[in-house]
Amino acid sequence: MFRRKNSSHNHHENDSLPSESKINDLKVAMGPLYERSLKYCDDACLRRYLEARNWNTEKAKKMLEESLKWRIDYKPEGIRWEEVAIEGETGKAYRANFHDRDGRSVLILRPAMQNSASLENNIRHLVYLIENAILNLPEGQEQMSWLIDFTGWSLSTSVPIKSAKDTVNILQNHYPERLAMAFLYNPPRIFEAFWKIVKYFLDAKTFQKVKFVYPKNKDSVELMQSFFDQDNLPTEFGGKAKLKYDHDEFSKQMVLDDLKALSLWGLDQKVEKISQHAVTKHSGAEVAPESIALPAS
Structure with a gap:
């Protein structure tokens, strides 16, 4: 592990000048950006899009x-937690x-715990x-890992192919180089039929990051x-x-994280004060800031 990290570090040092030049070229090509688009397009973001292409x-432009x-x-x-909380009631997807081992955020997905037939709501919950996983990355880390538990999975509980395709498209096209690795743990043989279709939606880079x-x-x-410390990894x-x-x-944690996100994106300028009651007393999908007025994009 130590040698792997050093090798990566030296590689970035050797490539720093050409990569910085490419980042500057992309900045010029994009032209003036404003507000949240400007905040989104920092140097690390531009590097990810360049790497993806x-x-x-x-x-990349x-x-x-x-x-x-x-x-x-x-x-x-x-998106606020109160809008998607009902989708997470069964624990079908959440941040661990x-x-x-490298400080990446971890998303745990349990497809057999599916509790909704709404494609739109499922995608919104995952987004x-x-x-949130990106929000909770330590400084210097840009990627996340996925752990997918197939306990109890069957074709009857699987997400529709369209949902899988939309998920892949969003991850590949709008979150490039954010996925470090996705581990599909002990999928049943019947999953192979589903996988034969889904894998065609993956580009070469993403395909290499999916491990059975x-x-x-x-x-x-x-x-x-x-990738994982055994003491942290669930049984x-x-x-x-x-x-x-x-x-x-x-x-409770998501409510607090929503406050961090509001501040990060400058959305807190028009947000009314969240009462302590909303953080300490809640039930299920009713967890929410009491009154949030988002500025028009």
Whole structure:
């Protein structure tokens, strides 16, 4: 692990000058940006889009412009927990209370716990969690890891193909280079039929980041252990920790995180004071800032 990190560090040092030049080229190509678009397009962001398009400035520009348009229309940074909390009641997807070995945020997905037939609400809930995972990254870290638990999964509980396709498109096109690795833990054989369709939606880079892990496959288990401390990793993924999702406790944390997001994006200028009651006393989907007025995009 130590050698791997040093090698990466030296690689970035050697490439720093050409990459900085490419970032400056992309800044010029994008032209003037304002408000949240300007805040979104920092140097780290431009680097991610350039990396996603193999440092081709024109392709990165097109990709970034499409993302900015999507963000203006969809307003992912403006989604509040109260709007999506009902989707998370079963614990089908949430941010873990631990990081991986490199300090990345971890999203845990349990598709068998699906509780909604609404494609739009499912996507909105996931986008909220992606934004929240990014919000909780330590300084210097830009990626997240996904852990997908297939306990109880069947074709009857699987998400529709369209939902899977939309999820992949959003992750690839609007959150480039945000995914470090997605571990699919012990999927049943019947999942192979579903996977044969979904994998065609993945670009080459994303495809390489999806790893199947089987408890009896030594290589896949060792790869997963290289990313996670066994004491933090839940038993459902071969670790030692007990996986317990408490919706009320998670909701409390999301309310606090919403305050951080509001401040980060400058949305708190028109936000009325959130009462302490909203943070300390709530139930399920009713967790919310009492009155939030978001400025028009």
